[in-house]
Amino acid sequence: MRQSIEKVNRLLDAPIDLGPRILLVLAFVLLLPAYLTPLYNLTMFAPQYQDGLRLHIYSYRLEGGNGGQDIKEINLLNHYIGMKDLAAEDFTEFKWLPFVIGIFGLLFLRAAVMGKMTHLVDVLVLYVYFGAFALWSFAYKMYWYGHNLAPSAAVRVAPFTPPLFGYRKLANFEVYSYPAFGSYALAAVALCLLVAFVLAWREARRAAA
Amino acid sequence: MARRKGAILWGVLAVAVLGLVSSRCAPSAPKGAKKGAAVSDVATAAMKVYVAPGDLDEYYLFASGGHSGQIYVYGVPSMRHLSTIPVYTPYPATGYGFDDDSKKMLGDLTWGDAHHPALSETKGDYDGRWLFINDMNARVARIDLRDFKTKQILGPIPNVSGNHGSAFVTPNTEYSMMASRFSIPIPKGTVVGIDKYATEYKGVVTGVKIDPKTGEMSFGWQIVTPPFNWDLGDAGKLASDGWMFWTCYNSERATGKLEVTASQRDRDYIAAVDWRLAEKSAAEGKGTMIGGIRVLDPKAIPGLVYLMPCGKSPHGVDVTPDGKWIVGSGKLQGVTTVFNFEKIQTAIRNKDFTGDEDGIPVLKYESIKDAEVPVGLGPLHTQFGPDGYAYTSLFVDSAIAKWKLGTWEVVDKVPMSYAIGHLCAAHGDTVHPQGKWLVGLNKLSHGRHLSVGPSQPESSQLVDISEEKMKLVLDAFTEPEPHYAQMIRADMLHPIEVYPKEESKHPLAIWDVKDAGLTRNGSKVLVKMVEVRSTITPTDFEVKEGDEVTLAITNIEQTTDMLHGLGLLDYNINIVVDPGETKTVTFKAKKKGVFPYYCTNFCSALHQEMQGYMMVK
Numbered sequence: 001m002r003q004s005i006e007k008v009n010r011l012l013d014a015p016i017d018l019g020p021r022i023l024l025v026l027a028f029v030l031l032l033p034a035y036l037t038p039l040y041n042l043t044m045f046a047p048q049y050q051d052g053l054r055l056h057i058y059s060y061r062l063e064g065g066n067g068g069q070d071i072k073e074i075n076l077l078n079h080y081i082g083m084k085d086l087a088a089e090d091f092t093e094f095k096w097l098p099f100v101i102g103i104f105g106l107l108f109l110r111a112a113v114m115g116k117m118t119h120l121v122d123v124l125v126l127y128v129y130f131g132a133f134a135l136w137s138f139a140y141k142m143y144w145y146g147h148n149l150a151p152s153a154a155v156r157v158a159p160f161t162p163p164l165f166g167y168r169k170l171a172n173f174e175v176y177s178y179p180a181f182g183s184y185a186l187a188a189v190a191l192c193l194l195v196a197f198v199l200a201w202r203e204a205r206r207a208a209a
Numbered sequence: 210m211a212r213r214k215g216a217i218l219w220g221v222l223a224v225a226v227l228g229l230v231s232s233r234c235a236p237s238a239p240k241g242a243k244k245g246a247a248v249s250d251v252a253t254a255a256m257k258v259y260v261a262p263g264d265l266d267e268y269y270l271f272a273s274g275g276h277s278g279q280i281y282v283y284g285v286p287s288m289r290h291l292s293t294i295p296v297y298t299p300y301p302a303t304g305y306g307f308d309d310d311s312k313k314m315l316g317d318l319t320w321g322d323a324h325h326p327a328l329s330e331t332k333g334d335y336d337g338r339w340l341f342i343n344d345m346n347a348r349v350a351r352i353d354l355r356d357f358k359t360k361q362i363l364g365p366i367p368n369v370s371g372n373h374g375s376a377f378v379t380p381n382t383e384y385s386m387m388a389s390r391f392s393i394p395i396p397k398g399t400v401v402g403i404d405k406y407a408t409e410y411k412g413v414v415t416g417v418k419i420d421p422k423t424g425e426m427s428f429g430w431q432i433v434t435p436p437f438n439w440d441l442g443d444a445g446k447l448a449s450d451g452w453m454f455w456t457c458y459n460s461e462r463a464t465g466k467l468e469v470t471a472s473q474r475d476r477d478y479i480a481a482v483d484w485r486l487a488e489k490s491a492a493e494g495k496g497t498m499i500g501g502i503r504v505l506d507p508k509a510i511p512g513l514v515y516l517m518p519c520g521k522s523p524h525g526v527d528v529t530p531d532g533k534w535i536v537g538s539g540k541l542q543g544v545t546t547v548f549n550f551e552k553i554q555t556a557i558r559n560k561d562f563t564g565d566e567d568g569i570p571v572l573k574y575e576s577i578k579d580a581e582v583p584v585g586l587g588p589l590h591t592q593f594g595p596d597g598y599a600y601t602s603l604f605v606d607s608a609i610a611k612w613k614l615g616t617w618e619v620v621d622k623v624p625m626s627y628a629i630g631h632l633c634a635a636h637g638d639t640v641h642p643q644g645k646w647l648v649g650l651n652k653l654s655h656g657r658h659l660s661v662g663p664s665q666p667e668s669s670q671l672v673d674i675s676e677e678k679m680k681l682v683l684d685a686f687t688e689p690e691p692h693y694a695q696m697i698r699a700d701m702l703h704p705i706e707v708y709p710k711e712e713s714k715h716p717l718a719i720w721d722v723k724d725a726g727l728t729r730n731g732s733k734v735l736v737k738m739v740e741v742r743s744t745i746t747p748t749d750f751e752v753k754e755g756d757e758v759t760l761a762i763t764n765i766e767q768t769t770d771m772l773h774g775l776g777l778l779d780y781n782i783n784i785v786v787d788p789g790e791t792k793t794v795t796f797k798a799k800k801k802g803v804f805p806y807y808c809t810n811f812c813s814a815l816h817q818e819m820q821g822y823m824m825v826k
Binding site: 080155 | 741742743766767768814815818
């Protein structure tokens with residue numbers, strides 16, 4: 001038992017090779033588009049809205065299509081079913097997401113420079129946790145908007161959750177929800193970290209043997 | 210045998226009589242009617258004009274509405290009525306003439322007689338910025354094609370009575386030109402007996418100045434003329450740029466029963482006005498101020514006006530795309546007369562005159578005329594194609610004649626149903642006519658449509674002019690009464706569909722329902738209102754009997770087509786606000802009681818709930 005713990009400790013203390021370090025820097029670079037481009041896109045079509053109403057969710061803000069007009073239109077329509085306005089103030093994520101992305105950037109660089117297995121494991125575990133939490137947070141937000149309908153609404157609809165991924169028909173609207181470039185960048189970051197970890201772990205085991 | 214002989218004889222006689230009688234019978238329809246008055250190949254025609262649901266037309270047609278005072282917008286080739294632009298007459302459908310601004314613009318008049326729309330031009334081509342339209346009540350209006358709304362009505366212009374020869378623009382929209390159809394003693398308010406008509410009554414032609422940036426119109430200058438009845442005009446272009454041409458009837462200076470008294474001379478005149486000289490003279494302070502406008506006297510300014518004799522009672526005058534020829538159509542003739550601008554200039558240089566009218570030189574007809582084209586009876590107006598062809602409407606013949614510039618050969622005719630007045634070809638009065646489509650604007654339509662009683666619609670007919678032979682392809686029944694029209698390629702116009710919030714400059718505009726409400730200043734009450742799906746805020750307010758109430762209504766929508774209305778019952782108030790627009794309406798609260806107001810323009814699923822109450826205590 002002690003032996004295996006010592007073995008793991010040794011492995012964790014092992015320095016990592018150039019390959020995984022480059023991957024860490026790449027992960028850092030990939031955080032940039034994750035910040036600059038939308039993480040999620042929502043598109044809604046209806047007979048009256050042939051051009052579609054579009055909502056782009058960034059890590060720090062909401063953006064409506066058609067020069068911002070679409071978000072006003074979505075809110076206008078939602079007020080009939082008593083849904084709360086989509087307002088940046090209600091998205092606590094917008095406050096912590098950019099900060100956390102920044103922290104990860106620093107941690108990736110730290111791991112790349114200090115170059116120990118343990119740093120790599122840290123960022124990987126933290127990042128997976130962050131990813132899972134962010135997804136849950138987004139899903140919960142969707143649920144929250146669809147389930148906190150004012151009881152005095154003109155049109156009463158059964159509480160609902162807009163689609164997290166893919167298509168759903170809601171009343172007269174076709175709603176499409178898909179991750180956007182920013183999310184793919186975040187996924188690529190995860191992939192970089194995973195590959196870096198696998199490469200580094202193998203290398204460390206080979207060195208130990 | 211004898212009986213049989215007798216029977217044969219009787220038979221022969223009967224056939225002979227029958228033959229004689231039947232040969233003297235008038236046919237039941239005119240010659241050529243069996244082929245149809247103008248029936249074209251149905252399938253081809255249908256394909257050409259069919260604009261499938263959801264598809265868009267190729268051209269805009271802006272047709273004047275005559276004494277309805279409006280402009281009607283049609284799509285070509287479908288000839289579908291797309292919208293109405295109210296100009297001189299209140300139009301409840303858009304609330305025009307009910308809110309403070311449009312009421313002020315209309316003034317005391319609630320009718321106008323709008324004849325000749327003119328699209329603004331740059332270098333002789335349509336530029337898609339504005340549309341000008343005359344009113345017989347000595348006014349001219351500007352419609353901004355950015356939002357298809359009337360922005361200015363200028364007038365009544367001093368000294369002008371019966372502004373018919375208008376709103377023709379010069380090639381760079383320097384001026385919108387107007388001419389008086391009725392002569393009166395000037396300034397207005399002067400009374401002189403009709404027996405002194407020939408000497409004391411005056412006609413005037415006017416240059417209405419247009420600001421090149423904003424389109425804002427202002428009084429330019431005026432030229433006093435003998436009391437001829439000025440009719441129609443067209444500005445010279447390219448070769449003849451700087452000149453303006455107007456036809457007249459009643460050069461007899463007659464009064465009374467004009468249909469006889471004004472049709473005595475074989476030739477009346479087309480006036481050729483050097484408008485750049487007029488502009489220069491006015492700038493130099495020449496002439497006198499009469500009725501508030503600078504009036505130039507052609508006697509005192511040599512070279513300002515010349516008269517071109519044109520037979521007989523000419524109506525339309527149209528300058529060819531290259532500006533080299535001026536086509537004048539004598540409505541009581543069988544020919545249209547083509548004048549050569551170069552020859553006109555030569556005659557002016559050589560003082561080739563045959564006399565004068567109150568000091569205005571009359572050019573020698575034979576020296577300036579190039580051709581008399583035998584187009585047919587009652588020629589009125591001419592439009593042009595891209596390939597050197599001209600199209601002249603024939604009122605009496607009820608047809609359009611196609612003829613070639615230069616060879617003066619009439620190559621084709623197409624019947625019109627019935628009695629065509631103006632005609633309008635795509636960009637047909639510019640330096641670059643497009644051909645393709647020609648619309649005949651007819652005066653009579655009888656029998657071409659389901660009967661709608663004695664008040665008959667006007668007929669406008671679409672003619673395909675893309676090939677050698679003209680082809681009638683569609684009958685449309687346009688709102689009364691289209692005189693002239695302008696046809697512009699659809700992709701040259703880019704109207705906005707909402708008024709952007711950022712551009713809102715109305716001092717009473719509010720963009721937040723929280724700012725809505727009532728403020729009182731003595732007996733003046735201001736109610737700032739917001740309309741947005743599906744509430745009018747405030748939903749109620751209270752005023753006192755005798756208060757002067759101003760409602761300032763802002764539609765804070767920024768979505769296309771999301772118009773809201775405000776009808777106030779029993780108060781004759783009917784406002785429509787477009788997305789992003791603010792309108793005010795001021796009225797006296799003179800009736801006590803509770804008055805509902807509501808959204809008149811169907812907007813949303815809860816449109817019916819969009820209502821409120823005004824209490825007058």
